[in-house]
Amino acid sequence: MDYREKLIVAPGSKVRLADIDPDYHGEGLSKQSAKGEIDSLLDEIAALQFLLYAEGNHALLIVLQGIDAAGKDGVCRHVIKAMNPQGCSVVGFKQPSTLEHSHDFLWRVHLRAPGMGQVAVFNRSHYEDVLVARVHGLVDDSVWQRRYGLINDFETLLTENNTTIIKFFLYISKDEQLERFARRLEDKSRHWKISESDYTERRRWDEYIAAYEAMLQNCSTAHAPWYVIPANRKWFRNLAVSHIIKATLKDLNLQLPKPTVDIDDIRNRYHAAVARQRRERNADS
């Protein structure tokens, strides 16, 4: 299945999340049957990332958004970990610092955009400025309303500089979120992460859904598309995300750079030197 085609938010289209099933998990797939496919996708991603790094002529930016417990950290742990850490950075955007806050909302994300040959993963991103900022009224309506266009302009700038952008909205149901919160309670190593706001934010579920829908329909562009990933099943989420990253990298037609030196000439010189070294070592012993 081509999950890019299936899960993309077509630019300019209306989005109603109620029409999308967060429990969707492919056709006739199971956790067991998907495992082999995920593993081979991760191997392909690792190989393609090596080419991206070697070529040094493209960058990849992956944006992860989703409500609390949607699985953003899980994607980092299970998918992004396939990449060589040299050449891949994960940036978690929290509440802006005083310095960050004294600049425009794109300043801090621009600083962390990937350089050529690099992959950057934004765990939360500039989209928080049209999500939490909107739902909590942190800025006037006229401010967040203008941000959709500013974001599209910013992403155009990055893509015109050979940065490929993939944006994943991890979509879980309200029931699934509650089940995950409840499961966290049974894992002592995660108690420190639990906060009162986990639960109180649930009251704003419908407002968040409206904000996500606006984000998806205003900012899914041909050059920086949004994908809605049904994420109630973690294994399907990992499969779909891996598939889309792999397919996107594949399309870049990445190539190893040509050698900058005459390999045959160097081979002759090295082989002579190695032979000399070995002769000397044998003479010594």
Place this chain on the structure above:
Amino acid sequence: MDYREKLIVAPGSKVRLADIDPDYHGEGLSKQSAKGEIDSLLDEIAALQFLLYAEGNHALLIVLQGIDAAGKDGVCRHVIKAMNPQGCSVVGFKQPSTLEHSHDFLWRVHLRAPGMGQVAVFNRSHYEDVLVARVHGLVDDSVWQRRYGLINDFETLLTENNTTIIKFFLYISKDEQLERFARRLEDKSRHWKISESDYTERRRWDEYIAAYEAMLQNCSTAHAPWYVIPANRKWFRNLAVSHIIKATLKDLNLQLPKPTVDIDDIRNRYHAAVARQRRERNADS
């Protein structure tokens, strides 16, 4: 074996690399017998990194230095990859940019120092400013000579802010380097990395060794020790590096933060909500 004790450069001691065997590979170990130990060390590192991240009260800075082909990239690929990429950044320091060059030599590394809860790995570092800068005479002697003290002061600043520093000098023999260069020639995917300077830099081998020795004896301090890792055998290098990272993290006695909320109270509320949700779902169907 306690590889920290065995491989540390004792602060204040003289270092003669000629007295250290780059081919050393433990006592009675083989690649096969070490594999299980490396795997379990990597699992422990991953668990300890989770605690570091959760606690958010310590940072870890790992510095990798070594001559070309010594295995700095290999350590990233085989050891650092065990860590969750969220919470671990690898920074490769190349020739300084114009902006970087317009500042003092520690400015660009300070920018990339790890925040609390984070691990940063420097693949090459501020030590290049007493290595390549010295060997190639990029600055006056009086400039690089003063840098040892400036580096120690800088590392004191970081450690006083709860950053633990581990510095690995990956030590290979001149023969091993040549063998590795020769092997690279047989791997087409690595031809693009080969440069004329690989070979010409070998002529300065002895000058580099002298620069490494000065770095090790001037900058191995109680708070930021250097370890000389015999690195002719990649598996032993990985074993020793993993062992030292694990032991250092272990000594921090990292603890999960206490929950900030009343877990029992939340459990009762969640369980009631989940039960209600399930009842409603059953009533619907």
